[in-house]
Amino acid sequence: MRSIEAKGLTKDFKVYQSRSGLKGAFRDLLNRKYRMIRAVDHINLSIEQGEIVGYIGENGAGKSTTIKMLTGILEPTSGTLQVNGYDPHREREQFVRTIGVVFGQRSQLWWDIAVRESFRLLKKLYRIPDDSYRQHLDRLVEVLEIGSFLDQPVRKLSLGQRMRCELAAALLHRPRLLFLDEPTIGLDVLVKENIRHFLKQVNKEYGTTILLTTHDLSDIEALCSRVVMLDQGKIIYDGDLERLRSQWGDGRRLILELKDEISLSALNERSHGLALRWEGEGTRFVAHMENGTGVSDVLSRLVPAVTVREMKIEEATTEDIVRRIYREGITHHA
Amino acid sequence: MFYVRLFFHYWMQYLKIRMEYRSDFFVQLVTDLMFQGVNLVFIIVVFSHTADLSGWSREEVIFIYGYFLVPFSLFASFFNLWDFNERYIIKGELDRVLTRPAHSLFQVILETMTPESLSGGITGLLVMGWAGWKMGLELSWYDPLLFILFVLGGGAIYAGIYILLTSISLFSDSKTDIQPIMFNVGNYGRYPVDVYNKVIRTVLTWVIPFAFVGFYPASFFLNEERWMTLALLTPVVGLVWLYLGIKVWNWGIRNYRGAGN
Numbered sequence: 307m308r309s310i311e312a313k314g315l316t317k318d319f320k321v322y323q324s325r326s327g328l329k330g331a332f333r334d335l336l337n338r339k340y341r342m343i344r345a346v347d348h349i350n351l352s353i354e355q356g357e358i359v360g361y362i363g364e365n366g367a368g369k370s371t372t373i374k375m376l377t378g379i380l381e382p383t384s385g386t387l388q389v390n391g392y393d394p395h396r397e398r399e400q401f402v403r404t405i406g407v408v409f410g411q412r413s414q415l416w417w418d419i420a421v422r423e424s425f426r427l428l429k430k431l432y433r434i435p436d437d438s439y440r441q442h443l444d445r446l447v448e449v450l451e452i453g454s455f456l457d458q459p460v461r462k463l464s465l466g467q468r469m470r471c472e473l474a475a476a477l478l479h480r481p482r483l484l485f486l487d488e489p490t491i492g493l494d495v496l497v498k499e500n501i502r503h504f505l506k507q508v509n510k511e512y513g514t515t516i517l518l519t520t521h522d523l524s525d526i527e528a529l530c531s532r533v534v535m536l537d538q539g540k541i542i543y544d545g546d547l548e549r550l551r552s553q554w555g556d557g558r559r560l561i562l563e564l565k566d567e568i569s570l571s572a573l574n575e576r577s578h579g580l581a582l583r584w585e586g587e588g589t590r591f592v593a594h595m596e597n598g599t600g601v602s603d604v605l606s607r608l609v610p611a612v613t614v615r616e617m618k619i620e621e622a623t624t625e626d627i628v629r630r631i632y633r634e635g636i637t638h639h640a
Numbered sequence: 641m642f643y644v645r646l647f648f649h650y651w652m653q654y655l656k657i658r659m660e661y662r663s664d665f666f667v668q669l670v671t672d673l674m675f676q677g678v679n680l681v682f683i684i685v686v687f688s689h690t691a692d693l694s695g696w697s698r699e700e701v702i703f704i705y706g707y708f709l710v711p712f713s714l715f716a717s718f719f720n721l722w723d724f725n726e727r728y729i730i731k732g733e734l735d736r737v738l739t740r741p742a743h744s745l746f747q748v749i750l751e752t753m754t755p756e757s758l759s760g761g762i763t764g765l766l767v768m769g770w771a772g773w774k775m776g777l778e779l780s781w782y783d784p785l786l787f788i789l790f791v792l793g794g795g796a797i798y799a800g801i802y803i804l805l806t807s808i809s810l811f812s813d814s815k816t817d818i819q820p821i822m823f824n825v826g827n828y829g830r831y832p833v834d835v836y837n838k839v840i841r842t843v844l845t846w847v848i849p850f851a852f853v854g855f856y857p858a859s860f861f862l863n864e865e866r867w868m869t870l871a872l873l874t875p876v877v878g879l880v881w882l883y884l885g886i887k888v889w890n891w892g893i894r895n896y897r898g899a900g901n
Contacts, residue, residue: 377738381895403741412733416653
């Protein structure tokens with residue numbers, strides 16, 4: 307069974323506009339003007355059991371609206387949606403037992419009671435049998451290393467400690483699908499690393515499908531084999547990270563520090579026929595190389611005439627790529 | 641059964657939280673008791689100045705007032721929906737509630753209940769007992785049973801009306817001032833309805849039936865023949881309003897727009 311199967315998934319919001327002044331307020335009372343905003347626009351998404359998928363997009367691109375439809379919080383305006391074999395909104399109460407949710411900016415735990423008590427309440431809510439609960443909790447406590455503060459109330463935990471407890475809470479009932487919304491926001495590097503490691507382990511061990519939204523693209527690089535990118539309510543990219551890189555990475559940059567000064571035109575002349583563009587002056591130059599152009603090709607052309615003192619090869623980071631896509635739109639390249 | 645057990649667990653957790661701040665808990669308890677005491681004195685002082693109220697003796701009026709406090713305390717304990725808009729809609733707590741496998745309204749009630757408000761019910765019982773004793777009121781064997789039914793019915797009416805009003809937040813997160821207005825209207829149920837004119841009487845009976853929370857059932861125990869049928873209707877009216885409230889809530893959940901980011 308597929309974890310997520312969405313066809314033509316759409317969500318419209320009515321946005322009321324208020325007219326100005328007292329007269330406007332009266333007119334609003336009788337006849338409110340509104341316009342429709344399409345937050346999610348005919349999305350087709352199919353995710354197999356066991357995949358880890360990164361869901362990215364700018365603020366307001368429709369990410370959270372999609373997640374809220376997938377988790378059963380919102381009802382779609384149109385389109386069909388099956389998650390874990392359920393209609394998330396209509397069959398909400400049965401459905402949510404098969405998913406786990408972590409919203410990084412909002413606690414799933416009870417603020418005032420000890421973590422352990424929160425877990426106990428969740429056990430009751432999800433009707434987890436005693437033995438299976440104890441066994442699974444022990445394992446989670448061990449792997450996430452949360453044993454030492456299980457008896458403290460959530461409000462006394464640090465962000466990193468809380469996040470680990472949130473993960474344990476979301477996994478207590480062994481969901482087949484885990485939604486993570488900004489799971490590493492505000493965490494330090496080491497904790498981030500641990501959490502990523504843990505998620506990989508969960509995915510491998512239990513075959514849990516993970517859908518991750520994040521602004522931190524290093525999360526995506528570390529975890530996801532597949533990326534879905536959203537812009538203005540539409541999916542603009544769905545595929546593996548490697549392809550995104552090669553399509554959009556625009557090759558590499560070769561940064562050179564030369565011994566003697568040389569003119570730009572002289573360099574252009576030397577590299578004639580190679581797919582690259584020079585930039586710089588004096589002794590510092592940058593070669594923007596298109597895909598397929600090798601560093602060795604460039605160097606073999608230069609070496610007979612100029613002495614290279616220092617050189618560095620830079621590859622575009624995923625962040626650069628994504629930023630570019632947002633700026634230029636995907637159509638530009640496709 | 642699941643919901644009963646869940647209720648019990650939330651209750652235990654609530655007590656634990658309250659006990660954790662032990663001093664706070666006792667201070668609250670003392671304040672509550674003092675508040676109820678002041679309330680009691682206030683009722684007696686105010687009513688001792690009115691000899692009778694359009695045919696109702698002072699004791700009868702006090703009895704009705706005392707009765708009203710019982711279903712009202714039930715409502716105040718479990719339907720603390722005052723800051724629903726702020727806490728659940730604007731701060732987005734409802735999103736969390738909706739990702740859990742139990743009815744959303746039930747979860748909200750469990751998360752916001754303040755069982756200590758039940759102390760108001762004890763005051764109500766004391767007031768009723770005192771007034772009844774003064775009047776030499778006699779109880780039949782079925783009176784306690786009917787009392788429980790009527791109190792549940794009255795609580796359900798209050799709950800239904802407030803659930804309905806709270807559900808408005810699910811459609812639009814703009815503030816409405818209907819709740820405090822309704823709260824004031826609710827107070828009319830504590831007095832004999834024949835002191836009001838016909839319009840208000842009809843409204844309190846058939847439109848927003850607060851008269852069923854206090855007056856009608858209380859008059860039943862005062863052996864008033866005139867409102868006997870209406871009094872017996874209390875549980876039915878309660879069920880109807882609770883049903884309506886839950887229906888509108890469910891409808892609202894389908895229209896819920898999510899917390900704005």
